[in-house]
Amino acid sequence: MKILLVDNGSIEAAxxxxxxxxxxxxxxxxxAPVEAVSWKHSNRIAPGALERxxxxxxxxxxxxxxxxxxxxxxxxxxxxxPQGAIGSALxxxxxxxxxxxxxxxxxITEGLSTAGVLDRVIFDRVRETIAARGLxxxxxxxxxxxxxxxxxxxxxxxxxxxVRESLAGLAGPVRAASMESPDGPEYDFNRPLFSELLRExxxxxxxxxxxxxxxxxxxxxGKGGDLETMAGEAAAREPGLRCHFTALxxxxxxxxxxxxxxxxxxxxxxTHS
Numbered sequence: 264m265k266i267l268l269v270d271n272g273s274i275e276a277a278x279x280x281x282x283x284x285x286x287x288x289x290x291x292x293x294x295a296p297v298e299a300v301s302w303k304h305s306n307r308i309a310p311g312a313l314e315r316x317x318x319x320x321x322x323x324x325x326x327x328x329x330x331x332x333x334x335x336x337x338x339x340x341x342x343x344x345p346q347g348a349i350g351s352a353l354x355x356x357x358x359x360x361x362x363x364x365x366x367x368x369x370x371i372t373e374g375l376s377t378a379g380v381l382d383r384v385i386f387d388r389v390r391e392t393i394a395a396r397g398l399x400x401x402x403x404x405x406x407x408x409x410x411x412x413x414x415x416x417x418x419x420x421x422x423x424x425x426v427r428e429s430l431a432g433l434a435g436p437v438r439a440a441s442m443e444s445p446d447g448p449e450y451d452f453n454r455p456l457f458s459e460l461l462r463e464x465x466x467x468x469x470x471x472x473x474x475x476x477x478x479x480x481x482x483x484x485g486k487g488g489d490l491e492t493m494a495g496e497a498a499a500r501e502p503g504l505r506c507h508f509t510a511l512x513x514x515x516x517x518x519x520x521x522x523x524x525x526x527x528x529x530x531x532x533x534t535h536s
Contacts, residue, residue: 265298265333266290266526269353270341272301272320273481276312279305281479282341283315285513285522289339292523295530297339300324302353322360329364336369339526341513343381343407343476344418345374370532372525376418380521381512382425385474388509389426392472393433396507401470402435403427404460406490408476408483409441409453416441416452419476426474434472436465442483442490457490461497461504468503478513485511 268286273279283299290297298319305318325336338357342349350371361367375381389403405423407415423439430437440460444453457473460466473494477484484490494506512518 264335264337265328266295266337266339266530267298267300267324268339268341268522269300269302269321270479271349272304272318273479274304274307275481276308277485278479278481279308279313279318281511281513285341285478285519288519289523289526292520293526293530295526297526298324302356321356325357325360325367326364329367334367336367337526337529338369338371339522340371340374341478341522342374343478343512344376344412344415345371348412348414350374370529372522372529374525375512375518375521378521378525380517381418381476382422382429384512384515384517385422385476385509386426386429387515387517388512389430389472389474390433392474392507392509396470398470398472398507400433400435401472401507402466403430403437403472403474404440404457404466405437405474405476406440406442406457409444409456411445411450413452422476438466442493458493458497461494461501461506467497467501470505470507472507472509474509475511477511478518479511 286297286299306320407419427437440457441453475484
């Protein structure tokens with residue numbers, strides 16, 4: 264049996280290094296070796312950019328494992344929400360690979376959104392930032408990537424609502440936003456966009472804690488990512504605005520423990536095709 268921690272993938276080395284660190288931490292907690300394998304994209308990371316060699320991506324990695332005789336896989340999803348469109352597409356790819364390679368069995372463990380821990384992780388990240396920066400009742404923005412899935416937006420909104428209640432007197436207004444959105448009024452559930460919210464009263468001046476609903480650093484989140492760029496542009500426009508970014512979701516101990524528990528439970532149950 265092979266166990267793999269799977270993210271969407273990125274051409275940024277920091278994202279795959281984060282995946283490798285999480286895989287090691289989850290494996291340590293579950294007392295089982297866990298491989299870091301990206302669904303897509305990470306095979307395009309520049310040669311030499313990763314400390315421990317090139318990144319593995321799902322299709323060629325699975326083909327290689329099956330060719331070597333492996334027929335049983337357990338997949339731990341490193342996604343904010345592995346249900347809905349992402350989960351369905353991942354299963355389609357796995358089913359196609361199984362057909363192509365002559366058959367294997369797999370299980371996908373429970374993800375973070377169904378475990379109901381994302382609000383606690385974001386609350387903790389916000390509280391850490393407030394304490395570390397000595398902030399007094401800052402505004403808070405919980406920001407996700409945004410996209411065509413209403414289900415993902417509902418998770419983001421639920422997290423923001425729970426964080427609002429948990430912060431109580433520690434923060435000012437708490438809102439949800441998306442980094443970007445497809446065009447069209449049918450995607451208005453992504454709004455306000457992050458850049459739009461930083462123009463609104465209560466979020467365009469003073470201290471604003473930004474809590475990215477992202478697991479790993481990369482092109483969008485983390486140092487030098489799109490969110491930091493947008494915040495910098497807003498601060499240049501509004502000199503009184505100070506954005507303070509929290510750490511990301513993927514490295515939080517509760518994230519790692521939750522996925523390790525889900526893995527341990529799946530190993531007890533066994534795999535299914």
